[in-house]
Amino acid sequence: MLSKRFGRLATGTLAGAMLMAAAACGGSGSGGETTASTAPSADSSSAPAGGALKVGLAFDIGGRGDKSFNDAAYAGLEKAKAELGAEIKELSPASDGSNRGELLTQLADAGYNPIIGVGFAYGEDIKKAAEEYPEIQFAVVDSASNATNVTGLLFAEEQGSYLAGVAAALKAESGHVGFVGGVENDLIKKFQAGFEAGVKSVKSDAKIDVTYLTPDGDFTGFRAPDKGKVAAEKMYQDGAEIVYHASGDSGLGVFQAAAAAKKKAIGVDSDQRQTVKETNLQEVIMTSMLKRVDVGVFEFVKAFQGGAKGGTDVIYDLKVDGVGLSTTGGEIDDIADKIEAAQKDIVDGKITVPTKP
Amino acid sequence: MPAGLFRALLTVAGAVAAIVLAIGISSVAIVAVGASPADAFAAFLNFGATEKAVSTSIADMLNRAVTLFIAGLAVAIGFRMNLFNIGVEGQYRIAAICAAFVGSTFVAPAPIQITVIIIVAAAAGGLYALIPAVMKVTRGVNEVISTIMLNYIAINLAAFLVRGPFAGERAEGQLTTSTPVLPESAWFPNVNALLEMFGLPAPRGDGLWGFLIVAILLGVGIWLVLERTRFGFEVKASGLNAPAALASGVDPKRMVISAMVLSGAVAGLIGLPEILGDEHAFGSNFTPGLGFLGIAVALLGRNKPAGIAVAALLFGFLDRAQGPLQFADVPPSVITIMQGTIVLLVVIANEITSRIALRREERRAAQALGRNTPVEVAA
Numbered sequence: 001m002l003s004k005r006f007g008r009l010a011t012g013t014l015a016g017a018m019l020m021a022a023a024a025c026g027g028s029g030s031g032g033e034t035t036a037s038t039a040p041s042a043d044s045s046s047a048p049a050g051g052a053l054k055v056g057l058a059f060d061i062g063g064r065g066d067k068s069f070n071d072a073a074y075a076g077l078e079k080a081k082a083e084l085g086a087e088i089k090e091l092s093p094a095s096d097g098s099n100r101g102e103l104l105t106q107l108a109d110a111g112y113n114p115i116i117g118v119g120f121a122y123g124e125d126i127k128k129a130a131e132e133y134p135e136i137q138f139a140v141v142d143s144a145s146n147a148t149n150v151t152g153l154l155f156a157e158e159q160g161s162y163l164a165g166v167a168a169a170l171k172a173e174s175g176h177v178g179f180v181g182g183v184e185n186d187l188i189k190k191f192q193a194g195f196e197a198g199v200k201s202v203k204s205d206a207k208i209d210v211t212y213l214t215p216d217g218d219f220t221g222f223r224a225p226d227k228g229k230v231a232a233e234k235m236y237q238d239g240a241e242i243v244y245h246a247s248g249d250s251g252l253g254v255f256q257a258a259a260a261a262k263k264k265a266i267g268v269d270s271d272q273r274q275t276v277k278e279t280n281l282q283e284v285i286m287t288s289m290l291k292r293v294d295v296g297v298f299e300f301v302k303a304f305q306g307g308a309k310g311g312t313d314v315i316y317d318l319k320v321d322g323v324g325l326s327t328t329g330g331e332i333d334d335i336a337d338k339i340e341a342a343q344k345d346i347v348d349g350k351i352t353v354p355t356k357p
Numbered sequence: 358m359p360a361g362l363f364r365a366l367l368t369v370a371g372a373v374a375a376i377v378l379a380i381g382i383s384s385v386a387i388v389a390v391g392a393s394p395a396d397a398f399a400a401f402l403n404f405g406a407t408e409k410a411v412s413t414s415i416a417d418m419l420n421r422a423v424t425l426f427i428a429g430l431a432v433a434i435g436f437r438m439n440l441f442n443i444g445v446e447g448q449y450r451i452a453a454i455c456a457a458f459v460g461s462t463f464v465a466p467a468p469i470q471i472t473v474i475i476i477v478a479a480a481a482g483g484l485y486a487l488i489p490a491v492m493k494v495t496r497g498v499n500e501v502i503s504t505i506m507l508n509y510i511a512i513n514l515a516a517f518l519v520r521g522p523f524a525g526e527r528a529e530g531q532l533t534t535s536t537p538v539l540p541e542s543a544w545f546p547n548v549n550a551l552l553e554m555f556g557l558p559a560p561r562g563d564g565l566w567g568f569l570i571v572a573i574l575l576g577v578g579i580w581l582v583l584e585r586t587r588f589g590f591e592v593k594a595s596g597l598n599a600p601a602a603l604a605s606g607v608d609p610k611r612m613v614i615s616a617m618v619l620s621g622a623v624a625g626l627i628g629l630p631e632i633l634g635d636e637h638a639f640g641s642n643f644t645p646g647l648g649f650l651g652i653a654v655a656l657l658g659r660n661k662p663a664g665i666a667v668a669a670l671l672f673g674f675l676d677r678a679q680g681p682l683q684f685a686d687v688p689p690s691v692i693t694i695m696q697g698t699i700v701l702l703v704v705i706a707n708e709i710t711s712r713i714a715l716r717r718e719e720r721r722a723a724q725a726l727g728r729n730t731p732v733e734v735a736a
Contacts, residue, residue: 217520
């Protein structure tokens with residue numbers, strides 16, 4: 001029998017440990033929101049009714065509710081429901097991400113086909129599930145196809161970033177701009193490469209500050225607003241007028257730094273001037289580089305309905321409006337003609353945007 | 358009724374009452390978010406429509422329980438002598454990446470390969486736990502503080518190693534990093550045969566992890582060490598009353614170091630079921646947080662291997678419902694609420710039952726002595 005002191009100490013320690021764990025997860029909870037409009041489908045397991053389209057979607061940890069990338073994927077799913085009459089189901093993994101594979105299996109066993117994994121973390125799990133269920137079509141956002149029944153939904157981030165660079169260079173009178181990347185990996189380097197090319201196309205002598213929040217493989221850079229703030233503050237102090245961020249949740253810190261320095265920032269993935277809650281931060285977002293994950297998800301479901309099979313990557317670029325710039329706030333309306341000209345040049349193939357800086 | 362039996366029955370009754378109460382509290386939470394408790398509890402019991410799905414669900418639950426069981430054991434060893442090894446979290450991550458990397462550098466027949474990996478994991482975990490132990494015995498540093506701080510170091514060190522010195526090949530366009538993939542001789546064979554014995558088909562994916570067998574052996578071994586050896590007795594004695602243990606010839610420094618290192622060595626094995634049975638590498642998707650969950654599992658299991666096994670199965674059962682709950686439109690955070698309330702209520706129930714048992718003992722002693730006033734007896 002253990003002493004009472006032990007019990008009390010242990011309880012206190014446990015509570016402390018849980019608090020720390022909760023703090024570490026900071027706000028990434030709420031993964032399980034469900035929509036009232038979604039019909040319960042737990043019992044419709046085995047054989048799917050002939051012709052019925054059942055689309056399953058699995059988020060990554062803390063994905064749902066980010067007002068950006070993941071919510072865009074969900075918007076695409078809802079569009080598939082409204083326009084294609086699909087029955088939809090979206091699942092979030094446990095906060096430690098230990099059950100990504102289980103979710104895919106459960107969706108497959110419940111008769112969902114196609115199934116979409118949101119985020120590159122699903123790359124490996126999708127591959128395993130695809131081997132297990134060769135008759136089901138899978139898609140993975142931001143990761144390349146790795147099996148014959150997997151479609152990789154990729155985006156030409158460099159093209160959208162090129163336009164962001166054009167806009168930044170036109171608006172920054174001194175020709176000094178900045179780029180904050182979340183994690184220094186190939187994906188985010190595409191943003192940087194496009195942005196730099198866009199800026200240089202307008203002002204070849206422009207100064208571009210570049211900072212990455214974390215090195216390759218350390219994904220905390222996507223959810224560290226404090227680091228984003230410090231990085232952007234430095235750039236504004238050094239004289240940068242506009243900072244473009246590709247750093248997920250860390251972008252909030254960039255916007256805060258912009259508001260404090262009374263300068264401008266460029267958002268990413270979704271129209272952040274609309275999705276950011278704080279009104280004082282909305283004003284600093286000159287434009288946002290849109291990555292239309294919703295288009296990707298919807299088009300994939302539509303193509304599936306049309307009988308398309310996986311095994312290849314689909315790249316959503318400027319031509320299909322897979323990427324672009326947002327115009328909320330009207331701050332880039334005066335340079336719209338120049339942006340359109342750049343867009344046309346890319347679509348026509350006159351400009352090839354680099355994918356590596 | 359003999360006192361031992363009475364106490365055992367009381368403990369079970371306390372645990373059952375705690376779980377029933379936890380279900381009640383969770384129901385309130387479920388209603389508060391606008392879902393139906395009936396749907397939620399149906400989802401917990403919904404293991405799938407087909408035999409294949411049921412088998413997969415059971416394997417998922419047991420796989421989760423295996424890691425939680427090892428985590429609970431690691432924490433419990435320290436807890437038995439009032440050593441709060443909060444550093445299990447860091448110990449298992451360092452051990453996992455070292456074992457995964459060392460295992461990928463050579464190829465040997467399967468039994469040797471796997472044994473070496475297990476030994477490397479236990480050694481790495483034990484050595485990492487040696488740091489706070491040495492700090493405690495030489496400089497009196499509180500192990501709670503030192504192990505928490507060492508967790509941060511371990512987590513970031515592992516994150517650095519996996520993308521730097523220990524990084525393996527990456528496929529074109531792959532953004533996640535991991536150690537090199539283990540050779541097939543290091544893949545722990547699954548034990549789907551156990552499920553097939555019950556007439557179930559083989560589960561999907563990687564099946565029921567063979568590490569289950571290792572975990573069971575480990576549990577039996579730890580029980581033997583703690584309950585049937587001199588070392589186990591000294592651990593218990595130091596935990597119950599350190600000065601008395603010292604007076605009867607137990608060296609407290611030696612005890613702190615050996616208990617801490619044993620705890621760390623067991624912690625080192627936490628990541629192996631996943632690495633040997635499923636991922637075959639340590640990558641950026643490696644499951645974090647098991648060390649902290651182990652604290653809850655050890656508390657729930659009252660630091661005894663059998664109790665920890667039950668607690669791990671309960672947690673595994675609850676965690677498995679992540680998907681089914683969402684199919685039933687119930688927020689899966691219900692799982693975390695249930696786990697939290699169960700642990701808290703079980704701790705409270707333990708306190709109450711031990712008081713009841715103590716009072717009964719006092720009355721019995723008073724009667725035996727023919728006095729009317731209760732007599733103080735030690736628990």
